Amino acid sequence: MEHSYSIKTDAVSLFPLKREDIQIVRNWRNSDNIRFCFVNSGIISAEQQEQWYVSYLNKAKDFTFSIFDNQLNKIIGMCALYNFSDDNLTAEFGRFMIGDPDARGKGIGVEALKAALKISFDILKLEKVVLEVYSDNLPALKTYLKCGFRIVETYMSERAELTRMIISKEEFVYNDK
Secondary structure (H helix, E strand, O other), X not given: OOOOOOEEOOXXXXXXXXXXXXXXXXXXXXXXXXXXXXXXXXXXOXXXXXXXXXXXXXXXXXXXXXXXXXXXXXXXXXXXXXXXXOXXXXXXXXXXXXXXXXXXXXXXXXXXXXXXXXXXXXXXXXXXEEEEEEOOOHHHHHHHHXXXXXXXXXXEOOOOEEEEEEEEOOOOOOOOO
16 A cells, blocks of 8 residues: 555664665565575565566555665665454564575564554554564564563464564563664
8 A cells, every 4th residue: 555654773774665765575475595484485576576466556555665764764675564453452563584695693573573563563553563574584473572562372374384473562671672
C-alpha cells in the first residue's frame, strides 16, 4: 500500500519501499542465507518481484518499509507491518531482513525493529504486534527478544519448528540508542 509513514533515529531511517529498491531487495531475499528464513523460500524472479510490488500497492493496511542505514548512507534491508486484525489493533511484523552484508551484526536490526514498533504503537495506534519466526533463526530470535517480544508458543510447520511471538504497547520501551 502506498503510504507516507517514516521515522528517523540516530542509526536508521524507515521509509516506504520504493519501486526502484525492489530489485535490490529481491537480490538479498534470493541469497541462500536469507531466503531459507522465509516461509516461501524459493528463488524470486524479477517479474515475480514486480508482480508482488504491484499487488502490495493494491492492498489496504500493508506497510512495507525500506531500512536505511544513516551511517552507511544506503538502504540495507526491509520490514513490514501487515495482516491487521479486523479492529485494527493488532498487526503482524515480518518481511524483515538486513540484506546488506556490511550492515549485519552491528545491532541495526534491533534499531530498525524498534523504529517499526514506534510507528506501530505511536502512529498506527496498534495495541499488539505479532510475528512468527523459524525457531532455528537464532539471530532473529535474539533481535525480537531484545526488543521486548515474548514467546507465546512454538509449533511444527511443514518445514520446521516456528516460534510465535508478541509484544504489546505496554511492554514496548523505546529508545533510539
